[in-house]
Amino acid sequence: MKEAIRRIAPDAEYHTDELCHINELSNTADDPELSIARARVAPGIVTRWHRLIGTTERYVIVEGQGRVEVGGLAPQDVGPGDAVIIPPMCPQRIANTGSGDLVFLALCTPRFMPEAYEDIEHEMGG
Known part of the structure:
Protein backbone atom coordinates (compact mmCIF):
# COMPACT_ATOMS: atom_id res chain seq x y z
CA MET A 1 0.00 0.00 0.00
CA LYS A 2 1.15 3.55 -0.75
CA GLU A 3 0.15 6.80 0.88
CA ALA A 4 -2.73 8.45 -0.96
CA ILE A 5 -5.53 10.96 -0.69
CA ARG A 6 -8.74 9.97 -2.38
CA ARG A 7 -11.18 12.79 -2.99
CA ILE A 8 -14.91 12.23 -3.14
CA ALA A 9 -16.32 12.41 -6.66
CA PRO A 10 -20.05 13.22 -6.22
CA ASP A 11 -20.80 12.22 -9.82
CA ALA A 12 -19.40 8.71 -9.16
CA GLU A 13 -22.44 7.76 -7.05
CA TYR A 14 -24.43 4.86 -8.50
CA HIS A 15 -27.75 3.22 -7.64
CA THR A 16 -27.79 -0.46 -6.66
CA ASP A 17 -30.43 -3.17 -6.98
CA GLU A 18 -30.40 -3.12 -3.18
CA LEU A 19 -32.19 0.30 -3.42
CA CYS A 20 -29.22 2.24 -2.12
CA HIS A 21 -26.95 4.88 -3.69
CA ILE A 22 -23.24 4.11 -3.31
CA ASN A 23 -20.10 6.19 -3.75
CA GLU A 24 -16.91 4.14 -3.33
CA LEU A 25 -14.56 6.41 -1.38
CA SER A 26 -11.77 3.84 -1.16
CA ASN A 27 -11.95 0.38 -2.69
CA THR A 28 -8.78 -0.59 -4.51
CA VAL A 46 -36.00 -0.07 2.83
CA THR A 47 -32.98 -1.82 1.35
CA ARG A 48 -33.25 -5.43 0.27
CA TRP A 49 -32.27 -8.18 2.66
CA HIS A 50 -28.71 -9.25 1.91
CA ARG A 51 -25.53 -10.64 3.44
CA LEU A 52 -21.85 -10.51 2.64
CA ILE A 53 -19.83 -13.69 2.25
CA GLY A 54 -16.47 -13.57 4.03
CA THR A 55 -16.73 -9.83 4.71
CA THR A 56 -17.41 -7.93 7.92
CA GLU A 57 -19.30 -4.68 7.39
CA ARG A 58 -19.73 -1.71 9.67
CA TYR A 59 -22.21 1.12 9.18
CA VAL A 60 -21.34 4.50 10.70
CA ILE A 61 -24.41 6.71 10.49
CA VAL A 62 -23.51 10.22 9.31
CA GLU A 63 -26.90 11.87 8.85
CA GLY A 64 -30.59 11.05 8.94
CA GLN A 65 -32.63 8.51 10.83
CA GLY A 66 -33.02 4.83 10.14
CA ARG A 67 -34.11 1.48 11.43
CA VAL A 68 -31.63 -1.35 11.03
CA GLU A 69 -32.27 -5.08 11.10
CA VAL A 70 -29.15 -7.20 11.62
CA GLY A 71 -29.02 -10.92 12.29
CA GLY A 72 -30.89 -11.97 15.42
CA LEU A 73 -31.08 -8.48 16.93
CA ALA A 74 -34.45 -6.81 17.29
CA PRO A 75 -34.93 -3.95 14.79
CA GLN A 76 -33.32 -0.81 16.20
CA ASP A 77 -33.44 2.88 15.42
CA VAL A 78 -30.13 4.47 14.45
CA GLY A 79 -28.94 8.03 13.95
CA PRO A 80 -25.79 10.12 13.54
CA GLY A 81 -22.79 8.70 15.37
CA ASP A 82 -24.20 5.19 15.74
CA ALA A 83 -22.11 2.24 14.53
CA VAL A 84 -23.62 -1.06 13.41
CA ILE A 85 -21.37 -4.14 13.35
CA ILE A 86 -22.35 -6.81 10.81
CA PRO A 87 -20.38 -10.08 10.80
CA PRO A 88 -19.94 -12.14 7.60
CA MET A 89 -23.09 -14.02 6.45
CA CYS A 90 -25.31 -11.94 8.75
CA PRO A 91 -28.69 -10.97 7.21
CA GLN A 92 -29.09 -7.21 7.10
CA ARG A 93 -31.20 -4.35 5.79
CA ILE A 94 -31.79 -0.73 6.71
CA ALA A 95 -34.80 1.56 6.34
CA ASN A 96 -34.80 5.33 6.10
CA THR A 97 -37.39 6.44 8.65
CA GLY A 98 -36.66 10.17 8.38
CA SER A 99 -37.71 12.94 6.03
CA GLY A 100 -34.23 13.48 4.53
CA ASP A 101 -31.58 11.15 3.15
CA LEU A 102 -30.07 8.52 5.44
CA VAL A 103 -26.31 8.67 4.88
CA PHE A 104 -23.78 6.25 6.34
CA LEU A 105 -20.27 5.02 5.75
CA ALA A 106 -19.97 1.32 4.99
CA LEU A 107 -16.58 0.00 6.03
CA CYS A 108 -15.81 -3.54 4.87
CA THR A 109 -12.97 -5.87 5.86
CA PRO A 110 -11.59 -7.27 3.71
CA ARG A 111 -12.55 -4.76 1.01
CA PHE A 112 -15.96 -5.14 -0.60
CA MET A 113 -16.06 -7.24 -3.74
CA PRO A 114 -19.30 -7.64 -5.73
CA GLU A 115 -19.07 -11.44 -5.61
CA ALA A 116 -19.36 -11.28 -1.79
CA TYR A 117 -22.85 -9.75 -2.04
CA GLU A 118 -25.76 -12.16 -1.71
CA ASP A 119 -29.37 -11.02 -2.08
CA ILE A 120 -31.55 -13.00 0.34
CA GLU A 121 -34.79 -11.04 0.05
CA HIS A 122 -36.66 -14.22 -1.01
CA GLU A 123 -35.30 -16.17 2.01
CA MET A 124 -36.43 -13.46 4.43
CA GLY A 125 -39.99 -13.34 3.12
CA GLY A 126 -39.58 -10.14 1.15
Whole structure:
Protein backbone atom coordinates (compact mmCIF):
# COMPACT_ATOMS: atom_id res chain seq x y z
CA MET A 1 0.00 0.00 0.00
CA LYS A 2 1.15 3.55 -0.75
CA GLU A 3 0.15 6.80 0.88
CA ALA A 4 -2.73 8.45 -0.96
CA ILE A 5 -5.53 10.96 -0.69
CA ARG A 6 -8.74 9.97 -2.38
CA ARG A 7 -11.18 12.79 -2.99
CA ILE A 8 -14.91 12.23 -3.14
CA ALA A 9 -16.32 12.41 -6.66
CA PRO A 10 -20.05 13.22 -6.22
CA ASP A 11 -20.80 12.22 -9.82
CA ALA A 12 -19.40 8.71 -9.16
CA GLU A 13 -22.44 7.76 -7.05
CA TYR A 14 -24.43 4.86 -8.50
CA HIS A 15 -27.75 3.22 -7.64
CA THR A 16 -27.79 -0.46 -6.66
CA ASP A 17 -30.43 -3.17 -6.98
CA GLU A 18 -30.40 -3.12 -3.18
CA LEU A 19 -32.19 0.30 -3.42
CA CYS A 20 -29.22 2.24 -2.12
CA HIS A 21 -26.95 4.88 -3.69
CA ILE A 22 -23.24 4.11 -3.31
CA ASN A 23 -20.10 6.19 -3.75
CA GLU A 24 -16.91 4.14 -3.33
CA LEU A 25 -14.56 6.41 -1.38
CA SER A 26 -11.77 3.84 -1.16
CA ASN A 27 -11.95 0.38 -2.69
CA THR A 28 -8.78 -0.59 -4.51
CA ALA A 29 -6.59 -3.65 -4.94
CA ASP A 30 -3.64 -1.80 -3.42
CA ASP A 31 -5.56 -1.56 -0.11
CA PRO A 32 -7.22 -4.99 0.11
CA GLU A 33 -7.82 -4.98 3.87
CA LEU A 34 -10.53 -2.29 3.89
CA SER A 35 -13.05 -0.51 1.69
CA ILE A 36 -15.01 2.62 2.53
CA ALA A 37 -18.22 3.57 0.76
CA ARG A 38 -20.66 6.41 1.29
CA ALA A 39 -24.17 4.94 1.21
CA ARG A 40 -27.33 6.99 0.79
CA VAL A 41 -30.88 5.73 1.24
CA ALA A 42 -33.78 7.97 0.18
CA PRO A 43 -36.70 8.70 2.54
CA GLY A 44 -39.18 5.84 2.86
CA ILE A 45 -36.86 3.28 1.24
CA VAL A 46 -36.00 -0.07 2.83
CA THR A 47 -32.98 -1.82 1.35
CA ARG A 48 -33.25 -5.43 0.27
CA TRP A 49 -32.27 -8.18 2.66
CA HIS A 50 -28.71 -9.25 1.91
CA ARG A 51 -25.53 -10.64 3.44
CA LEU A 52 -21.85 -10.51 2.64
CA ILE A 53 -19.83 -13.69 2.25
CA GLY A 54 -16.47 -13.57 4.03
CA THR A 55 -16.73 -9.83 4.71
CA THR A 56 -17.41 -7.93 7.92
CA GLU A 57 -19.30 -4.68 7.39
CA ARG A 58 -19.73 -1.71 9.67
CA TYR A 59 -22.21 1.12 9.18
CA VAL A 60 -21.34 4.50 10.70
CA ILE A 61 -24.41 6.71 10.49
CA VAL A 62 -23.51 10.22 9.31
CA GLU A 63 -26.90 11.87 8.85
CA GLY A 64 -30.59 11.05 8.94
CA GLN A 65 -32.63 8.51 10.83
CA GLY A 66 -33.02 4.83 10.14
CA ARG A 67 -34.11 1.48 11.43
CA VAL A 68 -31.63 -1.35 11.03
CA GLU A 69 -32.27 -5.08 11.10
CA VAL A 70 -29.15 -7.20 11.62
CA GLY A 71 -29.02 -10.92 12.29
CA GLY A 72 -30.89 -11.97 15.42
CA LEU A 73 -31.08 -8.48 16.93
CA ALA A 74 -34.45 -6.81 17.29
CA PRO A 75 -34.93 -3.95 14.79
CA GLN A 76 -33.32 -0.81 16.20
CA ASP A 77 -33.44 2.88 15.42
CA VAL A 78 -30.13 4.47 14.45
CA GLY A 79 -28.94 8.03 13.95
CA PRO A 80 -25.79 10.12 13.54
CA GLY A 81 -22.79 8.70 15.37
CA ASP A 82 -24.20 5.19 15.74
CA ALA A 83 -22.11 2.24 14.53
CA VAL A 84 -23.62 -1.06 13.41
CA ILE A 85 -21.37 -4.14 13.35
CA ILE A 86 -22.35 -6.81 10.81
CA PRO A 87 -20.38 -10.08 10.80
CA PRO A 88 -19.94 -12.14 7.60
CA MET A 89 -23.09 -14.02 6.45
CA CYS A 90 -25.31 -11.94 8.75
CA PRO A 91 -28.69 -10.97 7.21
CA GLN A 92 -29.09 -7.21 7.10
CA ARG A 93 -31.20 -4.35 5.79
CA ILE A 94 -31.79 -0.73 6.71
CA ALA A 95 -34.80 1.56 6.34
CA ASN A 96 -34.80 5.33 6.10
CA THR A 97 -37.39 6.44 8.65
CA GLY A 98 -36.66 10.17 8.38
CA SER A 99 -37.71 12.94 6.03
CA GLY A 100 -34.23 13.48 4.53
CA ASP A 101 -31.58 11.15 3.15
CA LEU A 102 -30.07 8.52 5.44
CA VAL A 103 -26.31 8.67 4.88
CA PHE A 104 -23.78 6.25 6.34
CA LEU A 105 -20.27 5.02 5.75
CA ALA A 106 -19.97 1.32 4.99
CA LEU A 107 -16.58 0.00 6.03
CA CYS A 108 -15.81 -3.54 4.87
CA THR A 109 -12.97 -5.87 5.86
CA PRO A 110 -11.59 -7.27 3.71
CA ARG A 111 -12.55 -4.76 1.01
CA PHE A 112 -15.96 -5.14 -0.60
CA MET A 113 -16.06 -7.24 -3.74
CA PRO A 114 -19.30 -7.64 -5.73
CA GLU A 115 -19.07 -11.44 -5.61
CA ALA A 116 -19.36 -11.28 -1.79
CA TYR A 117 -22.85 -9.75 -2.04
CA GLU A 118 -25.76 -12.16 -1.71
CA ASP A 119 -29.37 -11.02 -2.08
CA ILE A 120 -31.55 -13.00 0.34
CA GLU A 121 -34.79 -11.04 0.05
CA HIS A 122 -36.66 -14.22 -1.01
CA GLU A 123 -35.30 -16.17 2.01
CA MET A 124 -36.43 -13.46 4.43
CA GLY A 125 -39.99 -13.34 3.12
CA GLY A 126 -39.58 -10.14 1.15
